[in-house]
Amino acid sequence: MRVLYIGGTGIISSACVEESVRQGQEVFLLNRGSSKKYLPPPGVTVITGDVKGDQAELKAVLAAHGPFDAVADFITFTPEDLESRLALVEGIAEQFVFVSSASCYQKPPKHYLITEETPLENPHWQYSRDKIACEAILAGQSKLAYTTVRPSLTYGHANLPLVLNSWLHPWTVVERMLTGKPVIVPGDGTSLWTNTWNGDFAKGFSSLLGRPDTYGEAFHITSDEVLCWNQLFQTVADALGVKPDFVHVPSDFCMGLYPDWEGTLIGDKVNSVVLDNSKIKRFVPGYKAEVLWAEGVQRSLAWFREDPSRQTVDAEVNARQDAVIAAFRR
Incomplete structure (x- = not known):
């Protein structure tokens, strides 16, 4: 399975890259190559490019490396980012994985137990409202199969x-x-x-890639x-x-x-x-944050x-x- 990570050098995404490699996936990274804190493991192909740069040129570069079974996007934060990213990967990705946020869930919560069906409503944080708007855009389009993952505080x-x-x-x-x-x-x-420890999150995340049964689904992945x-x-x-x-x-x-x-x-x-992790455990049997x-x-x-x-x-x-x-x- 061929997986492209947009980003791949952050606290969460770097652990997911390592887990994808461990699972035997063929991994590609797209980033500016400026981060030295997290270096990709051996065998990963790094494509140096700026997602905010020339889109036609970048799409041609990605197409030369593609197609990809899954594209995991860790650096989309606004609806404008998302529209650009969808256009970038359309035609070269079977699955688009949008990294949203568990902060999107209803605040204040009406019930302490949070599932993926908890309403998305946060009047107190623009970051969360932008992620919610991105999820709405994904749900309203039909060009790309997508999966949404909502991390909570992961370190x-x-x-x-x-x-x-x-x-x-x-x-x-x-x-x-x-x-x-x-x-x-x-x-x-x-x-x-x-x-949640990033390596634990990664075990759940990387196991959702390239799976048609996750299309249109949303997941959070945390410790219990x-x-x-x-x-x-x-x-x-x-x-x-x-x-x-x-x-x-x-x-x-x-x-x-x-x-x-x-x-x-x-x-x-x-x-x-x-956060109730029943859903990720159904889709990834044996998932457990350790x-x-x-x-x-x-x-x-x-x-x-x-x-x-x-x-x-x-x-x-x-x-x-x-x-x-x-x-x-x-």
Whole structure:
């Protein structure tokens, strides 16, 4: 089976590329070749190109390497992106796999248990609304067979996903814990959440490629381990061997100082959600996420400690944490 990944060097997509190779798929990557954090495994064909560049030229390059049984797109975020991508792969792909987001599910949720049939409605985050619009476009077209996958918060060695941490510099909150600085935990920390190891997600994702029985279907793929944010933060502190200074701050208070936090807070992570993985388990028998949060934290911390140059800190996130905590403690 021949699979093209558009992107393929991010936290999620790099793990999917590795899993596709492990499953014996013939893998191609289309990207700008600028990322050095995740290098493709041996045997992968890298096509260097910019999806925002000359479309006719890029389509000719892809056609020369195609056709493909599946094209998995990890870098489409807006309806405009999607329209361009569909035109790019039309005629050279049997299946288009759109990577959406579990943040598209109804916020606030009317029921804590989330299935793929939960309504897509998020008034609090433009990112999610754009993904929802993309899903609507796919459902309304008939030129390409498609499958939709909605990851929730998924991480790997180079990431430590704690709410209000820095995505690009995840060592930021770790450094705060290590140096005794206070750390924000939104709300009372008891809302339920799931973090998923990227290799576990990849086992489900790559097993959906090239399968006509998945056409027109949507899936989320997560761990079955459900923890509250207090537990998620405390696990990191325990792994570091520190006694943390956690400050529970209402989301509304945080957003009063930084309105752009609305999406990541009430549009996503402070809602109690439990994602039901029954559907992916029906389509991929034997699917099971095996890496628990405590183990994933240890893996991530080990990766950062291997090379101190990876331990970068986001000055803006630090300043925001300090400002919110100072205002809240007045």
